[in-house]
Structures are given as structure tokens and as C-alpha cells.
Amino acid sequence: MKILITGASGFVGSFLATHFIQKHHQIVGVGRRPVHPLSQTEGFEYISADTTVPGPWQAHVPQMDAIVNLAGKNIFHYWTDSSKQKMVDSRIQTTRNLVQAMESAPAPTLVSASAMGYYGDRGDAQLKEDAPAGSDFLAHLSVEWEQEALEARPKGARVALLRFSIVLGRSGGAFAKMLPAFRFFVGGPMGTGRQWLSWVHIQDLADAVEMILMDKNMNGPFNICAPHAVRNAQYAKALGSALGRPAFFRVPTVAVKTLMGELGGVMLASQRCLPDRLTQFGFKFKYADIESALAELVQ
Numbered sequence: 001m002k003i004l005i006t007g008a009s010g011f012v013g014s015f016l017a018t019h020f021i022q023k024h025h026q027i028v029g030v031g032r033r034p035v036h037p038l039s040q041t042e043g044f045e046y047i048s049a050d051t052t053v054p055g056p057w058q059a060h061v062p063q064m065d066a067i068v069n070l071a072g073k074n075i076f077h078y079w080t081d082s083s084k085q086k087m088v089d090s091r092i093q094t095t096r097n098l099v100q101a102m103e104s105a106p107a108p109t110l111v112s113a114s115a116m117g118y119y120g121d122r123g124d125a126q127l128k129e130d131a132p133a134g135s136d137f138l139a140h141l142s143v144e145w146e147q148e149a150l151e152a153r154p155k156g157a158r159v160a161l162l163r164f165s166i167v168l169g170r171s172g173g174a175f176a177k178m179l180p181a182f183r184f185f186v187g188g189p190m191g192t193g194r195q196w197l198s199w200v201h202i203q204d205l206a207d208a209v210e211m212i213l214m215d216k217n218m219n220g221p222f223n224i225c226a227p228h229a230v231r232n233a234q235y236a237k238a239l240g241s242a243l244g245r246p247a248f249f250r251v252p253t254v255a256v257k258t259l260m261g262e263l264g265g266v267m268l269a270s271q272r273c274l275p276d277r278l279t280q281f282g283f284k285f286k287y288a289d290i291e292s293a294l295a296e297l298v299q
Contacts, residue, residue, distance in 0.1 A: 001213070002026045004060055006051050006094055007070030007113075009033040011172030012164075012205065016068060017044060019206040028060050030071075052093040058101035061108070066213050069098055069112040069149065075138070076177065079262045088141060095148040099155070107157035111212055112149035114163045116198050116225070118142035121269035124196070128276040129163070129221040138266060146221070158219050160212045165225035165273060168293055169202030175297060181249075182239055188249035190256050193233030195270035198225040201287035201296070211283055222277050229272045230290050242294040 003020055007013040008029025014037070017027050021043045029036055029046045036046040049057040051071050061067065071094040073087045095112060102108065119127050120134015133143050146161050153159055168175040181187040200208075205224055212218045230238070240247030257264035275283070287293035 001065045003066045004028045004064045005068045006030045013070045052089050061101035062103040064108045066109040091145045099152045102155050104155040107155040109158045110152045111160045114142050114161045116165045116271050127273045161221040163223050165198035182245050186249045188247045189233040189236040190251045191253040191268045196229045196272035198229045198273040200225050201293040223273045223275045225273045238290045242298045
């Protein structure tokens, strides 16, 4: 299969590119970085481009069997009006440019990223894919992002929407950012610690994306999360245990919001998501509980 990956130079994109190359697929990666670590790897072609604007990179789209759309500016920084606009443009404009480059005979499958931020802060509610969207900035962005991807359907494309939870992997994401604090004995829960955290091991994420690409019956939204969400305090305790470190250094709510601004509210949001549609299609998780996932990552 020929697969184009936008955001291929990012944490998830790089992992997926490696995963698919190992399965003998042909990968075209598109990203903002000038070079990619896989550039000399057989079966991988890299294009350095700004996907928020039309360009020669779009000529590859009609040649693909599938597109995995992951492009999006990282949200884990202090938000300003300018940075929020970049978060919007990197997602909306890239997706719009991908769809515009598609031809209808035949259109490639589009597997497009979204996020658990779609649901907003929902307390203890269990969230399946049919739960309504939230009302904050990330929720509105996720809704608009998904709507842009769904514009590929009139061209005959099968469209699947990946609502990513917190992705746990060694080379980036939330796990890598939290690890130093725990290693230096200052790790612990944020806020009350009672907010729900939906998460997924990056290997399960890759296996889920592969299953969705291969099964032509899989379309629409999918919660990409493990079946057992954990409270923030439970996550901190499990990570501390895996590292042989304590997890008692609680970061007060006021400190999170003061240091992180609007992002702090997102970090304290509670989202108890279920991978209902993945489970219906028979997906089996390698890392269904937080203890086994963290144990594998800290080896």
C-alpha cells in the first residue's frame, strides 16, 4: 500500500512511518523539518513542506492508496492568540489542502487525526464516540478539523477520524515530558488528581491505525484510547511505581493555571473515554492497563 503521512516528522508520525515500513508499505512523509531520520530508509520518501499552503507536495496525493493526516502544531506550550491561530491553521488548512488535492477516481482512504479535546471537560461521564462535543477552544477546533476531513466523502473517499487520547511513547509526548520530574523525585498528580485521563500506548495506536486502513468497513470517528482510563493520581502513582520513585509532589490547581494559562485548564480537564467502536470491530489491545503500558516504556 502507498501511504502519505502528513506530520511525518512528529512524534506519532515518525513512529507510524517506521511501523508501516516494517510492514513493507511504501511511505511518503511530509513535514516541516528540513530532513527526516528515515530519509535513507528503503520504502520511505520525505518531502519538507509547509502543508498549510498549496504546493508541489499535493501532487503526491492522487497517487496514494491512503493518507494519514497528522499535521498539527503542538498544543503543549503557553497559548497566545498568535499560537492558537497557528494551531488552527496547521490543522484546518492542511486538511483542506489534502482534500482539494484528491481526485475522485478513485479517492484514497483518508485517516485524519482529531483529539479527545473534542469532548471538553466532562467529569465522570463515560464518553463513547456518539457523545456530544464540548464548548471550549479545543473542542471547537476538533469539530472543525473533523468537518474539513469529511469533505473528502463527496469525492468517494472513506474517511476515518482518530480522536487521539494522551499518547504514551518513549520518544515524545506527555510521557517523555513527565519523566524527568519523576526521575528527580518531584513527580505527582496535578490539581485534585481526580480528573480522568484517557491514554494509549503508541504501539496500540499504530496497530489501530493499521487496522482502520486495512478494513474498508471502518469509517467515522474512533476513540484511540485504552479501554481503562485512569484518574490523574492513579497515573502518577503507576508511573512512580514503574520508576521506583515516589509520586507525592502534587501540583496545585492554581499553580497549573498560573504557569500554563489557558492550557492549564485543558491539562486539568477530565475525559473518561472508551474505545467503543474499535472494540466493536474486534481490536485487541496489547497494553490495556496503565501498569503494563508504563512497565514496557520504562524498560
